[in-house]
Amino acid sequence: MKTKGSRLLVIDASVARSAGETEHPVSMSCRVFLQDIKKICHKLVMTSSIHKEWKRHQSRYTTKWLSAMIAKKKFKYLEESVLPNIDINLSKVNIANRCALKKDLLLIKAAISSDGVIITTDKKIINIFSKYTEQIKTLKTIRWINPVQDNPECLKDL
Numbered sequence: 361m362k363t364k365g366s367r368l369l370v371i372d373a374s375v376a377r378s379a380g381e382t383e384h385p386v387s388m389s390c391r392v393f394l395q396d397i398k399k400i401c402h403k404l405v406m407t408s409s410i411h412k413e414w415k416r417h418q419s420r421y422t423t424k425w426l427s428a429m430i431a432k433k434k435f436k437y438l439e440e441s442v443l444p445n446i447d448i449n450l451s452k453v454n455i456a457n458r459c460a461l462k463k464d465l466l467l468i469k470a471a472i473s474s475d476g477v478i479i480t481t482d483k484k485i486i487n488i489f490s491k492y493t494e495q496i497k498t499l500k501t502i503r504w505i506n507p508v509q510d511n512p513e514c515l516k517d518l
Contacts, residue, residue: 366401367518368436368474370410370467374481375507377417379425386481386508393479393507394425396515403434405474407443409466436474443469446496457488464489471502477518479505 371394379390397404404426406414418426429435446469453461464485471478480486486504493499505514 366403367477368403368405369397369518370405370471370474370478371397372464372467372478372480372482372485373410373413373417375479376414376422376426377419378481378507379422380419381421389507390481391421392512393505393515394422396512398425398428398432398434400515401434402515402518403436404429405436405438405470407438407440407466407470409440410470438470438473440466440469443473444498446472446498460485460488461492468499468502472498475518476501477503477505479507481506481508 375390375393378386379394380387381391382388414422414426426435443466446465464482467478467480468489483506486506489499489502503518
């Protein structure tokens with residue numbers, strides 16, 4: 361499996377929750393993505409807050425996968441204090457979207473501090489953040505990957 365090089369990937373807890381050992385299409389898609397990430401030389405990036413979110417939502421499969429990634433030294437911890445500050449004017453954002461933006465802003469900050477890739481099954485947050493790409497130029501550099509919609513082969517092209 362030839363790759364372009366190792367990338368630091370931010371993986372949302374939505375993937376950790378969905379990846380399981382069943383044959384359900386979402387579960388299987390997330391599991392295959394995680395398996396491919398482990399095979400390819402990509403690494404997982406987490407902050408303490410992202411890790412706490414994972415712990416609350418991860419499946420048994422994801423728990424084993426994360427342990428394997430750490431054992432293989434394919435895990436990078438980022439201190440939240442060194443993440444970039446991103447200002448979003450939330451005054452014109454409805455309350456539901458405002459909460460979602462605040463909650464997942466840490467994913468954006470971690471991605472900006474690494475290689476700009478976020479893997480998530482949360483279509484809503486992708487749509488919300490894409491509304492702000494003109495206001496926040498750094499959002500244009502983020503590559504969103506949805507394991508349910510995107511082919512795992514895209515991991516080779518990162």
